[in-house]
Amino acid sequence: MSKANVPTQATRSSFYAGMRVLPKDxxxxxxxxxxxxxxxDDIADDQHGxxxxxxxxxDAWRVDLDALYAGRDPGRAAFLAAHVHRFALERADFEAxxxxxxxxxxxxIRWPSEAELDAYCDHVASAVGRLSVNIFGMDREPGVALAHHLGRALQLTNILRDIDExxxxxRVYISAEALRLxxxxxxxPQAIAADPRMDKAARHMAARAHEHYRQAGLILAPKPKGHLIAPRLMEIAYARMLRRMEQVGWAPPRERVRSNKLGLLLTVLWLLVAG
Structure with missing residues (x-):
């Protein structure tokens, strides 16, 4: 697939404004x-395939990544090639x-152990963060630490938002330990989602998410090197959404909490002014 045929899904992201302020490359x-x-992700979530x-x-994507990093024809991964070389993006993170x-x-996935859930969050969220911090220009050590905590915080927040979906x-991504507690x-899955005790299980996981947000905040507080408006925006916006979910609660029937686009824009402007 040529680069021109890759879906420009980024334009649909709530964080498009955050990405727009980055330098072009x-x-x-x-x-x-x-x-x-x-x-x-669309492959994983295809309920008809x-x-x-x-x-x-x-697996075909793994083959294309192999070819990309070996200097051969990268096939569908061609749209990644220039960025992989420019920002030294690691193959292991794409693989993760x-x-x-x-x-x-x-x-x-149904009621994974906390260890299994943590590994899942590392793969689908923190690995994306590790790719991103290279692009943002962070030093690798604080960048990896930020990806570890912010990726897990964001993914746990998504899980708590999407219980019914x-x-x-x-699928049930709420951990076995949280359900047992x-x-x-x-x-x-349907019976678990409808259980009125879900609020207690969700709050156990929310506490873990808050700790990851706290750790991410500590890494960002000294203003490390890099173009970090996007991760700062994600930290602020998603932590805010988690707090709103806590106010509403997770007892069924649940009200889906959504991000506020005006609030996101105002946060971007604030971050630009704050530097």
Whole structure:
């Protein structure tokens, strides 16, 4: 697939404004990484495709990445080539993203252990962060630490926002430990989502997310090197959304909390002024 045919999904992101303020090379690289993630995520979430075919499609992306990093024809990964070389994006991080998607394809994830959930969050979120911090120009050590904490915080927030949507497709990302703490017996995704004790289980996971936001904030507080408006925006906006979910609660029937686009724009402007 040529670069021109890759879906420009980045333009639909709530954080488009945050990416727009990046220099041109960094902005285009972030859009390319975003598009890669959307493409493989769509494979993982394709409810109409058979699992073996979807796994084969993910494996085909591994082959294209192999070719890209070996200097051969990268096939569908061609739109990543210039950015990989310019920003020294690591193949292992792209591979980790595919590994996370493969976890969803292999079987519907249901009440994973906290260790399994943490590994999943690393693959589908923190690995994206590791790619991003290279583009943002952060030093590698604080960048990897920021990706570790902010990626997990964002993914846990997404999980807590999407409990009902995930249950509809047979998935439960709420950890077994959180369910056990709330006294919920794992049965079916629909029964778990409808259990009034879900509020207690969700608040246990929200506390973990808050700790990751706190750690990310500590890394960002000294204003490390790099164009970091985008991760600062994500930290502020998603932490705000998590607090709103806590105010509403997770007892069914749940009200889906959404990000406020005007609030995001105002936050971008504030970050630009603050520097």
């Amino acid at each position: 960094e902005r285009e690289a972030m859009y390319a990484v975003y598009d890669f993630c959307r493409i493989v 058979e699992r073996p075919a979807r796994m084969a499609d993910l 993203v595919i590994d996370g998607m493969a976890m969803d394809v292999a079987q519907d 995930d249950a509809e497709i047979g 709330a006294g919920i017996e794992p049965t079916t």
